Amino acid sequence: MVLDACTRRRWLAWTATVATTAMAPSGWAQPADAAAAEAKAPPLPALGTPWPVPAMELIDGRRFEPAPGEVLVLYWWASTCPFCAVTTPLLDAFWQRHRSRPGWRLLTLSIDRTREAALRYLQQRRYAFDCVWVTRDVHRAMPKPKGLPITLVRGRDGRIAMAEAGQLFAEDIEEIARFF
Numbered sequence: 001m002v003l004d005a006c007t008r009r010r011w012l013a014w015t016a017t018v019a020t021t022a023m024a025p026s027g028w029a030q031p032a033d034a035a036a037a038e039a040k041a042p043p044l045p046a047l048g049t050p051w052p053v054p055a056m057e058l059i060d061g062r063r064f065e066p067a068p069g070e071v072l073v074l075y076w077w078a079s080t081c082p083f084c085a086v087t088t089p090l091l092d093a094f095w096q097r098h099r100s101r102p103g104w105r106l107l108t109l110s111i112d113r114t115r116e117a118a119l120r121y122l123q124q125r126r127y128a129f130d131c132v133w134v135t136r137d138v139h140r141a142m143p144k145p146k147g148l149p150i151t152l153v154r155g156r157d158g159r160i161a162m163a164e165a166g167q168l169f170a171e172d173i174e175e176i177a178r179f180f
Contacts, residue, residue: 079121
């Protein structure tokens with residue numbers, strides 16, 4: 001039986017939830033405040049929703065300034081997320097292949113507990129894409145939707161053109177190129 005990408009993603013999410021719930025030591029659980037924050041997280045934005053993106057400080061100290069009229073891929077992740085561990089290298093490979101194409105950018109947003117943990121993870125894997133460590137100010141300006149990882153594509157018009165929660169496969173990520 002052949003499963004489409006959406007069905008595979010749901011099946012993987014279900015099996016991972018069952019496996020991690022059954023096998024994970026209690027020390028692996030999210031802290032209560034993170035769980036409470038996730039419970040209050042907004043749903044994925046509807047397609048066509050305006051999505052303002054403020055200027056932000058990148059994890060390496062540079063400044064991110066959104067440019068009008070560009071496609072912006074936003075990707076929330078954490079170094080402890082097993083679905084992010086699968087999706088992030090695919091997104092990095094996509095970025096490496098397409099980064100010289102004008103009119104689009106990738107901005108990743110780490111929700112790791114510390115800036116140092118996120119930076120260490122990026123350095124160990126040699127990821128060089130732009131990354132913001134999500135502070136309270138960043139979260140207030142641009143709250144992460146429910147789920148992880150979260151991938152949003154903001155079109156040239158500043159509106160959401162794609163919104164996905166959970167692991168993406170290579171073919172899902174390749175579909176992002178149609179927006180630039």
